[in-house]
Amino acid sequence: MRHMRRGRVLAAVAAVGCGVLALRAAAVQPDVPDRSGWHWYKGNTHTHTIESDGDSTPEEVTRWYRDQGYQFLVLSDHNVLVSIDALSRTFAIPERFLLVPGEEVTDSFDAKPLHINGLNVTRLVEPRHGTSVRDTLQRNVDAIREARGVPHVNHPNFGWAITPDDLAGLERYRLLEIFNGHPFVNNLGGGGAPGLEDVWDGLLRAGRRVYGIAVDDAHYFKRPWDPKAPKPGQGWVVVRAPRLDPAALMASLEAGDFYASTGVELDDYAADATGIRVRVRVTGQTRYRLTLIDATGEVRTADGPEAHFTLTGRRGFARVRVQDSNGARAWTQPVFLDGRP
Ligand SMILES: [Zn+2]
Ligand SMILES: [Zn+2]
Structure with a gap:
């Protein structure tokens, strides 16, 4: 269940590409490169x-x-x-x-x-x-x-x-x-x-x-x-x-x-200063908890397999951890807020 086959990779690419385009359309970060391909x-x-x-x-x-x-x-x-x-x-x-x-x-x-x-x-x-x-x-x-x-x-x-x-x-x-x-x-x-x-x-x-x-x-x-x-x-x-x-x-x-x-695989992952969206690829009967973490600690949780956390008003950084019911995890990378690099 841990192995990502190529066809699935490409499916994930298509899904994330759409997400990036949607976020880019909001013109929040004009320097975000076009990653659709x-x-x-x-x-x-x-x-x-x-x-x-x-x-x-x-x-x-x-x-x-x-x-x-x-x-x-x-x-x-x-x-x-x-x-x-x-x-x-x-x-x-x-x-x-x-x-x-x-x-x-x-x-x-x-x-x-x-x-x-x-x-x-x-x-x-x-x-x-x-x-x-x-x-x-x-x-x-x-x-x-x-x-x-x-x-x-x-x-x-x-x-x-x-x-x-x-x-x-x-x-x-x-x-x-x-x-x-x-x-x-x-x-x-x-x-x-x-x-x-x-x-x-x-x-x-x-x-x-x-x-x-x-x-x-x-x-x-x-x-x-x-x-x-x-x-x-x-x-x-x-x-x-x-x-x-x-x-x-x-x-x-x-x-x-x-x-x-x-062990957790993602079908969709898009992030910028406005929000982080994650959709987990479900395997069998496994269940998922998604946690938003910022500079103050763990601030929100959502039942999976997908969540869209808005970042309005947050400070410092924000990232998401996925924990599945069998112990596997995934970590997205931090988004830096407050205009920091
Ligand atoms: Zn070593
Ligand atoms: Zn070593």
């Missing part, structure tokens, strides 16, 4: 192979994602940039499946694991090391930018390594893992440390323009029976882009033109 692409930006500590070859891993209906994949081994040239010749299909180069820049400070993915980097990025957690993170973010890559900050609560203050002080990043499928990365927080969704909202309240992503961090493809194995198919993003190429996907990710999911 854009498509939605499902992808995972964080996965390992035997090139670092995974259990499967790059070929096996790539085949898994393509066979499961993903449209793009980033292989992100620890301090290894896997060549995708030969893989792409075997697996890439125009507009249907794309490999994007990537690496998990893997560093530490004071025994705390500090990992940042570099998506679409042009060369291997060596960890730079630093004099504090924040300094180490910043040096590696900067190194990824110098390699013309897109950084995303990984599993902040893994090893309880990265605090909200560290993230608030970090610059030049837009993407933060709010869900990582590894079973031991403490997504939900605890023992006094906040969960990652609360961390995200704190950054947004402080005026930071940060988008939340969901990823697999899959290591093991051959132990499906093992509850302690970091497996594939746990979390992903669905990105709206004009075409399936690395630059277009990166631009849309850094513009927040996507949603993150652990």
